[in-house]
Amino acid sequence: MASAADDLKRVPLFSDLSGRQLKKLAAKFHARTFDPGTRVVREGAMSGVGFFVVTEGEAAVSVGGDVVATLSAGDHFGEVSLVSKSERTATVTAATTLRCLEIAFWDFREFAHQNPDVTWKLLQHLVSMLQRKE
Numbered sequence: 001m002a003s004a005a006d007d008l009k010r011v012p013l014f015s016d017l018s019g020r021q022l023k024k025l026a027a028k029f030h031a032r033t034f035d036p037g038t039r040v041v042r043e044g045a046m047s048g049v050g051f052f053v054v055t056e057g058e059a060a061v062s063v064g065g066d067v068v069a070t071l072s073a074g075d076h077f078g079e080v081s082l083v084s085k086s087e088r089t090a091t092v093t094a095a096t097t098l099r100c101l102e103i104a105f106w107d108f109r110e111f112a113h114q115n116p117d118v119t120w121k122l123l124q125h126l127v128s129m130l131q132r133k134e
Contacts, residue, residue, distance in 0.1 A: 004029055004101055007055045010074040013121050021118075025111050029053070029101040034094040041078065043091040049105035051078040057098035062091045070095070082108050082122060 004026035008014045014022065032052075034040055040052065043063060053076045061069040061077065068090070071077060077092050082105060112119045 002055070004031075007053055007074075007101060011053055011076050013076070013079075014118065016117065016121070017115070021115055025103075026101075028107040028111060029103045031055075032100045032102050034059075034098040034100070036094050036096055036098075038094045038098070040092045040094060040098070040100070041088045041090070043089065044087050046087055049081050050102040051082050051105075051108060052076060052092075052100040052102050055099045055101060057094065057096040059098050060093050060095050062093070063089070079122065081105055082112075 005019070005022040008022055008026055008029070009017070014025065017025065040059065041050075054071050054073055056073055059071040059077075060067045061071060071092070077090070078088075080086060080089060112122070
């Protein structure tokens with residue numbers, strides 16, 4: 001079974017972190033399990049301020065009621081919540097039993113202040129997300 005640090009290393013946002021940084025970050029994440037059919041986050045709602053890394057299972061991402069993507073182990077969602085406490089831009093629903101690691105905005109912010117390279121990568125990732133929507 002992979003450790004939380006191993007799961008985070010698969011996320012491009014965190015892939016360049018040292019082993020020490022990954023362990024520190026992993027300690028701030030909490031394991032969550034969602035049953036099939038459970039909405040993890042809901043589009044247009046203030047459904048928490050968490051960022052999620054999928055460690056096992058699958059989830060459907062929908063916008064405006066249309067499924068636009070499927071997430072599986074190694075994928076992540078909720079990046080916008082790491083920067084802004086805004087409404088969710090999509091609904092994520094567990095398609096199977098879904099296991100995730102979740103970190104709250106304020107815990108990530110503390111880590112990001114200590115590791116500016118992660119902040120820069122997050123900024124680049126968010127810009128690329130915006131460019132894809134244009």
